Amino acid sequence: MATDNEEFNVPVSDAWGVLLGILGFFAVMTVVSVFLKGDLRAILRPTDTFLSARSSASWYSIGLSYFASGMGAWIVYGTTEMGATRSLSWWGVIGYSTASSFPAMLLMFLGPKIKKRVGADAGYTATDFALARYGRLMHLHVVCISCFYMYIYMVAEFTSLSNVYATVTGKSIAGNDSKDYTTNIAVALAIMTWSYTALAGLPASIFTDKFQGVVIAAVVTMLLVATTSLKRNELSRDEFDDATGWFSKGFEALVTLYIAIASAELFNQGTWQRVWAAKSDFDMRAGFALGALFVTLVMMFFGVMGMIAYANDRDAYDSFQKLAYLSFFDLLLPLPRFWHFVTLALLTTLAASSVDTLQNGLSSVLSHDLIRHKLSANWSRIVVVVFNIAAVIQAADRFEVVPLFLVADLVCATSVGPLFAGLLDKDVDVFGIFTIPAPTELGAFAGCLAGLATVIVNGEINDVNKAVNPYTGKVYEKGFLAYFWLTNTKSNGEPYDCSLCGVKTMVTFIVVPLVSTTACFVFSKLDIYLGGDKAREPFLIVPRLDDGDTRLVTARPVVLDVYDADPKQKDKDDDDDEQPKADREVLVGDP
Structure with a gap:
């Protein structure tokens, strides 16, 4: 393991190069795709496609998009904390990994029902279901809950990536001496992701997610080989087994995580947008299944990395000289600097894929009323700017990521059932x-x-x-x-x-x-x-x-x-009761 006198020392200028290079690459890709499509008028006056990418994405696009957008920079702190905390260990890691993909399983069941109720060619997100099924009061409540969750998620992403860059460049994240630096990192992430989502909307997010998903899978595989093949990280089976186990506290965390993550993600309108973006119900279900598998595997990787780090230096973690949520960096530190750059590229990609999805999700909450009343969808762009500014300011306070998520998860749990x-x-x-x-x-x-x-x-x-x-x-x-x-x-x-x-x-x-x-x-x-x-x-x-x-x-x-x-008769009655398409369009405001 790393000795006390070792520390990260990636030059600040080089770190900025990685950040701007990765984000700039995705921005350029989006600009090129927009010009190739040739519909430049949509930049000034966004259309329904800008907000929904309706019925355009195949199953593999949905799968890579769900995978890339669901994995943020926070994952280096999440399951690694589970793995590097012995009382949680396997139950905690498996719980966090599978619970993170569980919402995709729910959407495979709920998605077609919600889409049918709102209208395949009329809705955008679950907020439209709240309006169509209940009315304006519940619609406003669900919009507020959804915006709160997506805002907290955005704060967590800005905080996580900023802290990673501060850590890898050798800056402290505990004091105020690096606050300006971490804030500038968050500002750059906000501006660059907003630039291409504001340009092309949801299609841009899905388009970049495909590349981001492949990059994430490739880099995680590289890191797996690099960290586990390093001699100083080698463990015997007895050492690993003694540092891990199946404990009741871990199972308690598993139960908590399933309910918490499912409740919260069902209010993530960026994910719900993929339900309408899928070409068919099959594409949606197959895509979510593929994405869920990838999410579970990546989360398991970081959890096992936490276990290895803990097993190599148990005394330091048990005495809190080393913190469980930073355990991945304990494994990363001894690697050559090249791997530090690779990690920065990975986490920048993770953060960008999550943030651009959240930005599109936030823009979607006003979509129904804007389109129905023939108002400019540019108002949704302004909404996203306001949330970005607030999230950057909040991220400067550098709250711990897991407590932030717990607040949002619990708020969502109050309303998911109704x-x-x-x-x-x-x-x-x-x-x-x-x-x-x-x-x-x-x-x-x-x-x-x-x-x-x-x-x-x-x-x-x-x-x-x-x-x-x-x-x-x-x-x-x-x-x-x-x-x-x-x-x-x-x-x-x-x-x-x-x-x-x-x-x-x-x-x-x-x-x-x-x-x-x-x-x-x-x-x-x-x-x-x-x-x-x-x-x-x-x-x-x-x-x-x-x-x-x-x-x-x-x-x-x-x-x-x-x-x-009779269940079959019930299904027939449901079909008979369904309103004609024309009525549905009147109710939900098809543009």
Whole structure:
């Protein structure tokens, strides 16, 4: 392993060359593709294709795009922390790796249903489903949750890549002496990725993702050979087995990760855009399956790297002289400088592929209303600029990446159940005992609020009124919102081994979506009881935006008996109930 007097010393000028070279290459590729297509008018007045790349991507394009956009620079900190924390070890690494690809499995099932409900030639993202199924109130709520998650993800990407460049150039990421440098790295990433996504929109992101996916796979393979073939990183089987294992804390983290990542990624509108971009349902499903496989393999690679680093220097990690989330750099440091440049190129590619997807996702949240009311889609470009500026400013504070994600994951967990409960648009009679109502808009929104309240109640139960990093002492939040940071501690006040560890965190992620989903149906039942069929209409109508959209909600008071129903007949009825294409276009605003 690296000795104490070794440190990274890549020249700053060379690091800038790698950053600008990689980002510039993707920008040039986009410009060339735009000119080759010849539709230059779309640059000034973006079309539907700019926002959706509708029905244009084959399965391998979707697969590489999901893989490249789902893997950000944060992965050098994620599963490596699991691997370099013995109490998590295999369960933690497998949990993080498979949980990161789990949303793709959900989208294979949910994607065609949501796309059919909104309209294959009318929608853009899941926010359009919220509008078409519920109405404006839930639409605005889902837009806010989605923007919050994508914003936090963007902050994490800017922070991660900036810290990597600071580390590899020998700068400290703990003090303020490198703050200007890391901020400039974030600014460069924001500007360069925005330049080509603003130029060509979602097609540019999918186009560059194909190249980025191949680069990521190739470089990860090279790093695998380089790090494991280095003599000082060699381990015996006994040494490796003694440093790893299958422990209950790791399984707790696995459960937490599955719920947390699935909840959050279902609000990532950049991923949902790929549902509409796929040529067919087959292309979408096959693409997501391929992307999920690649995501799992890459995450496993970094997790195993963390295990090797820990096994080589257990005492240093156990005493916190070395930090688990930086374990990959412990393996990277002894390699020749060439590999440091390769790593910078890899992580720059990872960050660019994630950020350009997030930028397109953010631009999509206004797409429905802009296109439907014949307003310029350039407003979506301005929205992305505002989010980029805010994310760069936030990244300058250099929050730890995993706690940032936990905040966003928990916020998303409060609303994921009520949103997708909207797939039920008929009342269900359960064996003649009681009826499960098709959720109403007010009921769904109340369920989301119940989820938020559940987090606050958990904080009171666990006596958490201040969120403090147990290692650095940094205060994240004070008051009733502090529990969203999930900085739980053991009963004796000591910190857990990692941000994701502990039964309290696992229980919170189990309870919150269960309560919010149950509350959604309970409040919907109450809403219908008090308001009758009127409750099934949109709760909030925005003048001019929603004129003529009073039929958005189709939560019909038709009762389906789950005991007597013939599944084949049910499928036929669903097809019969589906509105004609012309009606769907009116409802969701096909451009």
